[in-house]
Amino acid sequence: MKKIFSFVFVIFTLLFGCCSATVYKVGDSDGWTAKDHLYYHWTEDKEIHVGDSLIFEYDHNLNDVTQVSGGLEYEFCDSSFPKAVYNTGHDVVTFTEPGSYYFITSNHTQCTSGQRLGVFVVHDPSSPSPLPLPSKIIPSRHVYKVGDSKSWGVYDSDFYYNWSKEKQFNVGDGLLFEYNNEVNGVYEISGDLEFLNCDPTSPIAVHKTGHDIIKLTKPGIHYFISSEPGHCGAGLKLQVVVGTTLNVPKLSPLERLTRWLDILRHH
Template sequence: MIAKHGSYYEWTKRKEFQVGDSLMFEYDGNVNDVTQVSSRLEYQFCNSLSPKAFYNTGHDVVTLTEPVDDVLEINSDLEFKSCDTISPVALHNAGQDLIRLTKPGIRYFITSKIGHCEAGLKLRVVVRPLSKSVPKKMQLSPFDRFIKWLRDSFTPHPHH
């Protein structure tokens, strides 16, 4: 199926693409081109300054070679509940992103893939402040805790 410009967005909203699927773009190569960007934000803001790929033949076939899910960090509980992807504070799309939880507070993460957030693919993280005092239990090494457990568990107790 070849999507016309006006209906392209509506057509893609109803589609689920898989790795290995191919998309065919047919257009006038003298007037237009196709630019593949790396993220939803680059797409949303038409930022093609560092394209992932560029096509201009007018008869291009693009095969999807990697998953298209990403994780958006959003600001508020309202955005989290409504799966609002409009103004994310961060985008994580490398597939194995490390997110450091350095400040206390609530962090919200959702997927941008249509329908997946609404189906529950989202995460709310509560980051608690560091405790000023370390519990006594945590001051012992794992080995010392094991020895203490052995001693407490297998020491005979006098019967009354």
């Protein structure tokens, strides 16, 4: 009888315990629109957890919701390389992982007028953290030693761009960073502008053992910079494109700088 009761309790928990997530309508009655400081004030009294959702409501003939990868793309209203684009007029975005999320409209004028939203998502303390995926689900493939025999150090500004551009990285591959951890480290960062400007203020992860193996578990662009700003500015930074169906161009540092200068000149 106790076993039956325990089984029923587990089923009840699975069916009803997962339904406590909160759904927020972005901007409340204002919806998704251009209004200075609206979304900053809208998020002030909210704590958003994994499992919660945002609803964006707007006229899809005139607008959209563009998710960008980092804080600088958010600040500059740059939608050149979006993580996702929503345009139904009633978009529901559910958060499955903790971290910082940034949403803008691709209409640059409206974005600079306030139509952009940044939220920080945390684990719900009342729910257990998800178990890590078994390693067999993401098979180990190839481990690349970054820089080959030269490892992770300061060389010419295009060294790591040239090192990575001919390689095909796939989900499951790994990167091995070797360096002197007394003078250096590896920051994994989220966005194109953070990479260009060697901005370490919001890293995804910090590695500093001197022998870091980083597994590439998701498709897309991954960015790594030196923990020392001077070293990063001298070219100690790496971007890799991991097995994705997106047609993502690999730009050299000079090409990236030219692109951003063009954006700033036009806006």
